[in-house]
Amino acid sequence: MTLVKIAYASNTGNTEGISEYLEEAFEELGVDVEREEAGDIDSDFFEDADIAIVATFTDGDGEIPFDFEDFYEEIVDEDLDGKLFAVVGSGDSELYPDYFCQAAFSFEETLLKAGATKAHETLTIENDAESDDIEKINKLAKEVIEQLS
Numbered sequence: 001m002t003l004v005k006i007a008y009a010s011n012t013g014n015t016e017g018i019s020e021y022l023e024e025a026f027e028e029l030g031v032d033v034e035r036e037e038a039g040d041i042d043s044d045f046f047e048d049a050d051i052a053i054v055a056t057f058t059d060g061d062g063e064i065p066f067d068f069e070d071f072y073e074e075i076v077d078e079d080l081d082g083k084l085f086a087v088v089g090s091g092d093s094e095l096y097p098d099y100f101c102q103a104a105f106s107f108e109e110t111l112l113k114a115g116a117t118k119a120h121e122t123l124t125i126e127n128d129a130e131s132d133d134i135e136k137i138n139k140l141a142k143e144v145i146e147q148l149s
């Protein structure tokens with residue numbers, strides 16, 4: 001059975017909500033899903049995952065959220081050859097136009113450097129997910145799963 005693992009960090013709930021939509025989208029497709037908070041995981045998160053999804057907001061000026069920092073730094077030293085991943089970011093383009101969803105793009109870059117394979121273009125969401133974002137999340141899940149077959 002395919003296992004999709006979702007790691008998320010969220011301060012005010014937007015990204016948590018996005019991670020729940022992701023969980024529902026993958027479950028609808030009939031795969032096993034595990035959803036975990038960033039503070040509860042380390043780099044072995046990837047070991048048993050067929051697909052790893054990172055859902056992150058952006059903090060500071062383009063910074064990785066505190067809860068993801070350790071995990072992010074550990075990935076740099078990992079060999080993630082053969083692992084499929086996708087990143088979903090939540091940010092605020094009005095308040096932070098120069099750093100919109102920068103943490104999501106930093107994750108994408110670091111996962112690629114560690115040898116993982118991008119299963120979908122990084123999806124960016126303006127704060128909390130609205131109905132068009134949920135459609136994009138459902139589409140992402142479908143396209144990611146199609147890559148396994």
Ligand SMILES: Cc1cc2nc3c(=O)[nH]c(=O)nc-3n(C[C@H](O)[C@H](O)[C@H](O)COP(=O)(O)O)c2cc1C
Pocket residue numbers: 009010011012013014015016057058059060061062063090091092093096099100101102126127128
């Ligand atoms: C202190 C602070 C810094 C932020 N910095 C950025 C940023 O650099 N880029 C961005 O796109 N959004 C930034 N944001 C916006 C949040 O990433 C955005 O509101 C997000 O939806 C919060 O997710 P959460 O509800 O899961 O915590 C910042 C928000 C706060 C409070």
